[in-house]
Amino acid sequence: MALDKIVIVGTGQGGFQAAASLRQEGYEGEITMIGDEAGLPYQRPPLSKAYMKEANIERIQLRPENFYTQNRINLVDATRVEQIDRAERAVVTSAGDRIAYDHLILATGARNAVTPIKGIHEERVFGLRSMMDADHLRSTLEDAKHVIIIGGGFIGLEFAAVAREMGREVVVLEAASRLMERAVSPEMSSHFERIHCDRGTMLKFGQPVVEVSDEGAYRPCRARLANGDSFDGDFILLAAGVRPNQELAAATGLSTANGIIVNQLLLTSDANISALGDCAAFPDPRTGELIRLESVQAASDHARTIARRLTGKPAAYTALPWFWSDQFDAKLQIAGLPSGADKSFVRKGNGDEYCVYRFAENKLVCVETVNSAREHMTARKLLATGSEPVFWDDLKQVGFELAALMKRQKEMAST
Structure with a gap:
């Protein structure tokens, strides 16, 4: 079936990346993005950091307005999708519009969790x-x-x-x-x-x-x-914490469980609908277990995976998850997931560098660093899907220096 019309529900990082990647991959059909917030798509991570200090809207916008015009992306803001008609392949909006799709991408994200605390809805x-x-x-x-x-x-x-x-x-x-x-x-x-x-x-x-x-x-x-x-x-x-926005998908009969369930290609139980980002529960490339990541990078990688599939270049999502947080002058970066981690090694570097290497059955599965961008980037390369496993003894032999281990691996591969 020809995909002449693709509709994206959600105008956050994942929804934006899906639209941009579709054009980058050569898609020439109609793209419509629908989001319930007014204005242009923007980055959320700076909201609790840099934006809180300076409130510079332009610095957090993902692209200026002319980007959407030049790339023929129809941006429908301040509008909520109320219903999905899977039989007729159309969405119904809060404005009463009915928008047809050949393929639908759900990038509905997550919302703040509201805990059962007495008085939690007080105005302060x-x-x-x-x-x-x-x-x-x-x-x-x-x-x-x-x-x-x-x-x-x-x-x-x-x-x-x-x-x-x-x-x-x-x-x-x-x-x-x-x-x-x-x-x-x-x-x-x-x-x-x-x-x-x-x-x-x-x-x-x-x-x-x-x-x-x-x-x-x-x-x-x-x-x-x-x-x-x-x-x-x-x-x-x-x-x-947050909760996935899965209600729209569940109401139309899609499989959900702490997120909209998708396969390794980010496809839902409906072959005409994909889901990505905070709202999607997908199989962990390492363990096969369903997981859900609240991560800008995961949402962007999901979007690229979907765009490639929809333009005839399908490949499973296997990207290594990574995260970051800026608190005072400490930049925390995490590469990998600590599933099953049962042992850690701590290394304090120069100045304020601090690293924790986490192992599951002596196999390196996650590296946490503070103010050590080089170590973080090396960890992402060593932990990438398809890379040679790194074990406790391997790192111990090089004093738990990832760069030294990578250098040794290259030397051994060249001999």
Whole structure:
């Protein structure tokens, strides 16, 4: 079947990359992008970092307006897709329009998780997912002195760092026993705990927030923990993770399970529909288990995989996942996934460099680095799908220096 019309639902990084990659791969048909936010597609990662400081919209826009005109991409903003008619291959929008497709790409992303906390919908509780959220937070932060953050993951800690650099008092309330528990090793959690404590951030672990209210004794709002401790602040940032936007897909009968289920080609249970990014649950190239990644890079790589398939060049998604987070002057970069990791080795480099090598049954599966871009890039090459496995003993022989190991591998391959 000829693909004359491709519709992309979602105008985030993944949706944008799908449209751009289709044109790069030579697709000449119609491309329509539909997104519920007003304005041009933009990058989300800077919202909790650089954008919070300077609010420069142009610096986070993925492309200027003329890019879409020149590449014949029909951008429909401030519009929500309400329904998918799979039988007739069409989507129905909140504006009442019915838009036909030959192939549909779902890039619906994720939304902030709302935890079952009493009073969580109080007006002084904010989330951070969109540019509008960031603008509101930035404005509120200007007049605030005390900030409460619920959640010690990437977003919460990035915002905490910005707030501390602006001189605000900050407390981070994390129900788990350590920072970024789902994303990093215990060793890296401890490293960032020291960084934040040294900068004056108060960190509280192991107790969930059970209630928020506007009855603070000294500030407009209060957060109370399960053990009875309470903290007063000018506002609360809720940064307790995200949930995939899978409801649209589920309503039309597509398979879902913590995301829209896709195969290694990012194809859903409907041959005319693909899904990518934060909303997609796909098979891990290493283990085959269904996983979902909240990562700009994964969304972009998914988009490129789909574009190649739709232009007659199908290849399975096998890209190595990688992530990053900027907190104060510490740049955390992660290569690979720590699935099954049971052992770690820590190496402190020059200055503020810090590296954690994670192993599963003595095989290197993930490398976490701080302020060590070279080590991160080398790790991505060594861990790439199809590369020769790296084992504990291999690294031990070269003093856990990835560059030295790569050099030795090249020398052995040339002999």
